[in-house]
Amino acid sequence: MLEVRELSVGYGPVTALHAVSFDALPGTITAVLGANGAGKTTLLRTLSGLVRARHGSARFAGDELLGRPVETIARAGVAHVPEGRGIIEELTVAENLELAALWRLGRRDRRAAIAATFETLPRLGTFRDRRASGLSGGERQMLAVGRALVTQPRLLLLDEPSLGLAPLVTAQLMAILADKTAGSEMVVVLVEQNARSALSVSTRAVVLDLGEVVADDESAAVAADVDLRRHYLGY
Amino acid sequence: MTLFVDYSLNGVAQGMIFAALALALVLIFRATRVVNFAQGAMAMMTTFGASTLLEHGVGYWWAFVAALAIGFVLGALVEVLLIRRLEGRSELNPVIVTIGLLVVLEGIAGAVYGNSSRGFPAAYSQTGLVIGHTTVDFSHFDVFVLVAVVVLMLANLVLFRATSLGLQMRASAYAREMSRLLGVRVGRLLTLGWALAGLAGALAGLLTAPTSSFSPYFMDLDLVYAFTAAVVGGLESPVGALVGGLVTGLCISYVGGYLGSGLEPLGALALLIIALMARPKGLFARPPARMV
Amino acid sequence: MASLDASGTARGAGAGDAIDAPGSGRAGGSRTPRRLRLPRQPMLRHLALAAAGAALCYLVTSLLSPYNDVLAGEIGLYVVALAGLSVLTGMSGQISLGHGAFMAVGAYTAALLANHTGLDLALQLLAAAGTAAVLGAVVGLPATRLRGPYLAGMTLLLALALPPIADRWNSLFGGDQGLVTTPPTAPGDLNAQQWLADIELWLAILTLVVVANLVRSRFGRAFRAVRDDEVAAALAGVHVARTKVIAFVVAAACGGLAGGLLGLTTGVVSTGEFPLTLSIQLLAAMVLGGAGSLVGAWWGAVLLVYLPEWSSSLAGDLQLGAGTSAYLATIIFGAVLIVAMIAAPGGIQGSLRLCWAYVGSRRGGAGTGDAVRGDAVGGDAVRSGAMAGGERPLQDRAPSSGGPAAPRGAAGSPGSAPNVQSNESSNSDG
Numbered sequence: 001m002l003e004v005r006e007l008s009v010g011y012g013p014v015t016a017l018h019a020v021s022f023d024a025l026p027g028t029i030t031a032v033l034g035a036n037g038a039g040k041t042t043l044l045r046t047l048s049g050l051v052r053a054r055h056g057s058a059r060f061a062g063d064e065l066l067g068r069p070v071e072t073i074a075r076a077g078v079a080h081v082p083e084g085r086g087i088i089e090e091l092t093v094a095e096n097l098e099l100a101a102l103w104r105l106g107r108r109d110r111r112a113a114i115a116a117t118f119e120t121l122p123r124l125g126t127f128r129d130r131r132a133s134g135l136s137g138g139e140r141q142m143l144a145v146g147r148a149l150v151t152q153p154r155l156l157l158l159d160e161p162s163l164g165l166a167p168l169v170t171a172q173l174m175a176i177l178a179d180k181t182a183g184s185e186m187v188v189v190l191v192e193q194n195a196r197s198a199l200s201v202s203t204r205a206v207v208l209d210l211g212e213v214v215a216d217d218e219s220a221a222v223a224a225d226v227d228l229r230r231h232y233l234g235y
Numbered sequence: 236m237t238l239f240v241d242y243s244l245n246g247v248a249q250g251m252i253f254a255a256l257a258l259a260l261v262l263i264f265r266a267t268r269v270v271n272f273a274q275g276a277m278a279m280m281t282t283f284g285a286s287t288l289l290e291h292g293v294g295y296w297w298a299f300v301a302a303l304a305i306g307f308v309l310g311a312l313v314e315v316l317l318i319r320r321l322e323g324r325s326e327l328n329p330v331i332v333t334i335g336l337l338v339v340l341e342g343i344a345g346a347v348y349g350n351s352s353r354g355f356p357a358a359y360s361q362t363g364l365v366i367g368h369t370t371v372d373f374s375h376f377d378v379f380v381l382v383a384v385v386v387l388m389l390a391n392l393v394l395f396r397a398t399s400l401g402l403q404m405r406a407s408a409y410a411r412e413m414s415r416l417l418g419v420r421v422g423r424l425l426t427l428g429w430a431l432a433g434l435a436g437a438l439a440g441l442l443t444a445p446t447s448s449f450s451p452y453f454m455d456l457d458l459v460y461a462f463t464a465a466v467v468g469g470l471e472s473p474v475g476a477l478v479g480g481l482v483t484g485l486c487i488s489y490v491g492g493y494l495g496s497g498l499e500p501l502g503a504l505a506l507l508i509i510a511l512m513a514r515p516k517g518l519f520a521r522p523p524a525r526m527v
Numbered sequence: 528m529a530s531l532d533a534s535g536t537a538r539g540a541g542a543g544d545a546i547d548a549p550g551s552g553r554a555g556g557s558r559t560p561r562r563l564r565l566p567r568q569p570m571l572r573h574l575a576l577a578a579a580g581a582a583l584c585y586l587v588t589s590l591l592s593p594y595n596d597v598l599a600g601e602i603g604l605y606v607v608a609l610a611g612l613s614v615l616t617g618m619s620g621q622i623s624l625g626h627g628a629f630m631a632v633g634a635y636t637a638a639l640l641a642n643h644t645g646l647d648l649a650l651q652l653l654a655a656a657g658t659a660a661v662l663g664a665v666v667g668l669p670a671t672r673l674r675g676p677y678l679a680g681m682t683l684l685l686a687l688a689l690p691p692i693a694d695r696w697n698s699l700f701g702g703d704q705g706l707v708t709t710p711p712t713a714p715g716d717l718n719a720q721q722w723l724a725d726i727e728l729w730l731a732i733l734t735l736v737v738v739a740n741l742v743r744s745r746f747g748r749a750f751r752a753v754r755d756d757e758v759a760a761a762l763a764g765v766h767v768a769r770t771k772v773i774a775f776v777v778a779a780a781c782g783g784l785a786g787g788l789l790g791l792t793t794g795v796v797s798t799g800e801f802p803l804t805l806s807i808q809l810l811a812a813m814v815l816g817g818a819g820s821l822v823g824a825w826w827g828a829v830l831l832v833y834l835p836e837w838s839s840s841l842a843g844d845l846q847l848g849a850g851t852s853a854y855l856a857t858i859i860f861g862a863v864l865i866v867a868m869i870a871a872p873g874g875i876q877g878s879l880r881l882c883w884a885y886v887g888s889r890r891g892g893a894g895t896g897d898a899v900r901g902d903a904v905g906g907d908a909v910r911s912g913a914m915a916g917g918e919r920p921l922q923d924r925a926p927s928s929g930g931p932a933a934p935r936g937a938a939g940s941p942g943s944a945p946n947v948q949s950n951e952s953s954n955s956d957g
Contacts, residue, residue: 048416050412050415050416070415070416071415071418071419071420071421074415074416074417074418075418080416082412082413082416086410086412086413086416087413088406088409088410088413088414089409089410090405090409090410091402091405091406091409095402095406098399098402099402099403099406099414099417099419100417100418102399102402102403102417102418102419103418147417264676269676270676270677270679270680272624272679272680272683317865317869320869321868321869326674326675326676327616327620327622327675327679328868330622330675330676330679331622331810331811331814331864331868332864332865332868332869334624334807334810334811334864335811335860335861335862335864335865335868336861336865337807337861338804338807338808338811338857338858338860338861338864339857339858339861339862339865340861341857342854342855342857342858342860342861343854343858345853345854345857346847346851346853346854346855346858452803455687455803456687459680459683459684459687462680462683462684463680463684466677466680495695497691497692497694497695498691498692498695499691500684500687500688500691501688501689501691501692503684503688504681504684504685504688507680507681507684508669508681511669511672511673511677511681512669512672
């Protein structure tokens with residue numbers, strides 16, 4: 001379980017997150033929603049160690065995440081898919097996967113996990129030994145998510161996976177995500193501006209506005225709250 | 236005709252040394268986007284180290300290996316102590332710092348060893364090989380140079396293409412933040428990149444010293460030739476460093492042979508300008524980063 | 528020099544509207560009234576200061592011993608060289624590790640003319656600057672397409688490639704022996720050293736006036752625009768390639784003039800006078816003085832001339848051998864350069880400004896102080912120095928003249944933007 005308590009983050013005089021608290025449970029997807037600049041990306045970057053927090057705590061499975069180096073957090077099983085996918089274009093598709101799996105799996109398990117990823121995402125398999133720079137937007141996103149899943153992470157942080165994707169591809173992606181999460185021990189935090197599709201797969205939803213939590217509820221309840229939707233989610 | 240053959244052979248032998256030093260520049264540029272103008276001076280230091288060991292009666296090959304080790308450590312130290320502190324500043328700052336390092340190292344060497352050129356032994360005979368009835372301008376030592384640099388290049392290729400360490404090094408060179416997010420300890424790998432470059436440079440120094448005037452400044456020209464070689468090869472590619480080294484070596488050998496030895500740097504300058512002009516965008520061989 | 532002087536004067540005499548250069552858009556509006564009211568004043572102030580400086584130099588050199596006159600003259604010639612380098616690296620953001628090559632060209636030009644034509648000294652020096660300027664244009668052309676390390680490598684190679692040419696055609700250039708020069712004949716009862724020192728210091732002041740006016744002209748704004756963001760400069764209508772070549776030409780002309788003077792000072796022009804070390808020391812002195820700052824050029828020149836003196840006396844105190852002491856200056860130079868680049872990228876002038884701004888903010892002038900501090904602390908060598916010093920070059924020599932603070936602040940604020948970025952990136956690494 002991920003427990004975020006009173007988390008505050010600022011850049012210079014600007015406060016990006018103010019006393020944010022929420023829980024995310026294993027086997028479920030927790031959506032973090034809100035407008036541009038609400039602090040969603042900062043939240044994920046803080047959890048993976050890229051940004052230093054001012055106050056508060058973020059405990060995962062009882063261990064404090066804050067204040068530890070990025071690499072250590074990653075090796076402990078936290079997979080962060082940053083906004084804009086963050087695939088490494090100069091490496092091949094297979095190398096991207098291999099790199100991610102280096103610390104979580106032994107050599108033989110790595111090979112098996114990569115093969116399994118290509119089974120789940122067959123399109124990627126056909127590009128196996130091609131440079132990732134040749135992939136389309138959708139394929140890149142599949143690779144980014146596949147790369148996060150191949151490590152069999154304990155905590156998966158996804159930043160705007162639907163950005164720039166066709167609705168059909170988004171739906172496909174969300175389906176894969178829901179499928180991989182259900183019945184697993186994985187905690188998934190899904191940051192989205194596309195609230196509608198995020199709410200369709202998530203169990204709980206946290207709504208941020210200007211760095212503060214304005215709602216933290218069952219996804220169905222958030223989706224049903226017309227005022228909340230109109231004010232913060234734009235639909 | 237025999238002159239041409241001799242110049243070509245000489246060019247290849249020199250070019251291999253440039254390639255080794257160019258590889259050092261490429262390793263560092265790929266990892267940290269810095270051109271290490273102190274690479275030649277660092278190689279000079281390690282070679283002087285070897286020379287000191289030889290004077291104290293250490294065997295040639297032990298001194299040779301020790302110089303490579305010193306180069307490795309020196310490279311790592313420079314990264315940790317200097318280059319790391321310049322992160323996020325203008326790209327001119329590392330240029331100036333490496334120049335400062337060049338000045339310091341040459342000053343130290345001058346103060347300790349003096350300005351006059353000394354001798355440095357070659358591992359093998361430096362008299363030309365006899366093929367048929369003619370003596371060509373290619374000695375046993377040149378053969379050793381060729382082999383040593385080819386081994387260095389192959390080792391480099393294996394490291395980068397076939398090991399997970401190499402995979403991590405490539406990843407951290409291209410995408411620092413993302414590599415960290417995947418658990419790669421980028422800082423250590425950048426240090427390792429500089430260390431390996433220090434080793435490659437040390438090899439270049441050991442191979443250059445027997446055939447040049449071995450003084451604190453003996454790697455100055457080699458450095459700019461290696462820079463030319465690295466740019467000709469694209470500054471990012473180890474294979475390019477090898478090709479660029481050979482092209483530069485041949486060019487310099489022909490210019491020196493046919494036009495007079497004083498014009499060699501001018502020949503290299505011409506080659507460098509041609510190479511830089513041939514590719515627009517200042518030759519940053521990698522396509523511009525995508526803004527996705 | 529004549530053409531440069533003309534452009535400088537044109538700026539002074541030209542109406543304010545001609546100066547509304549691209550790249551100055553942000554500051555333009557608020558400054559217009561001031562500019563319309565006092566279009567000539569900076570020029571006049573520069574000239575007055577220059578005349579006072581020239582008189583002061585004459586006074587000082589007449590008090591010094593001949594030996595110290597030679598050193599003072601060397602300071603003058605290095606100021607000329609460093610002013611050019613400062614324009615090139617500090618203001619237009621192009622690095623040159625080959626400034627010694629321009630000096631060599633100037634020195635040989637002047638010496639050849641003196642030996643073969645008996646031309647007047649002024650014309651010799653003019654030709655020295657002109658020939659170097661032509662080489663600057665030739666080098667500047669490929670340089671327009673290069674950035675940072677590539678340009679550094681190319682100019683480094685230039686510094687190594689030019690001197691051997693003189694060895695190759697040694698019947699013309701005198702080979703190792705070099706060409707002998709004759710110092711100018713002093714008028715009246717002045718001794719030769721003092722007269723040469725006066726000439727060198729006056730030329731240094733003249734160069735600074737010309738360069739200062741150039742920097743304040745639309746060229747100067749174009750230089751800074753290109754340095755800060757080439758794409759934005761191009762979009763704003765600055766001809767980027769031409770601007771870069773002009774910067775190279777100015778720098779080379781200064782280098783050539785300094786080379787001609789160096790030839791007069793040393794009495795002989797040979798390849799040994801222009802080793803790679805000279806180019807590197809020039810760059811180092813420019814950076815240590817404060818990149819982009821014309822006042823910094825004086826600090827740099829003092830360092831270049833006196834560091835060897837100080838270090839040899841230091842070596843004497845430490846009882847080091849003669850061989851070692853010769854290298855001590857080099858080692859100190861390099862070490863200081865490295866430390867400065869890591870700890871105080873603004874150089875001496877930038878650091879002094881920091882202190883000045885700090886004192887100022889203590890007294891309540893917080894706004895200005897912050898702008899300057901933000902620059903130099905997070906800063907890039909080149910940017911911060913230029914921001915701190917490039918804008919009002921000559922007035923700074925006399926703080927009592929106390930120019931208005933506003934332009935300083937205005938110059939500081941655009942420069943602070945990149946530093947925010949750099950801080951952020953170092954945060955995320957930590």
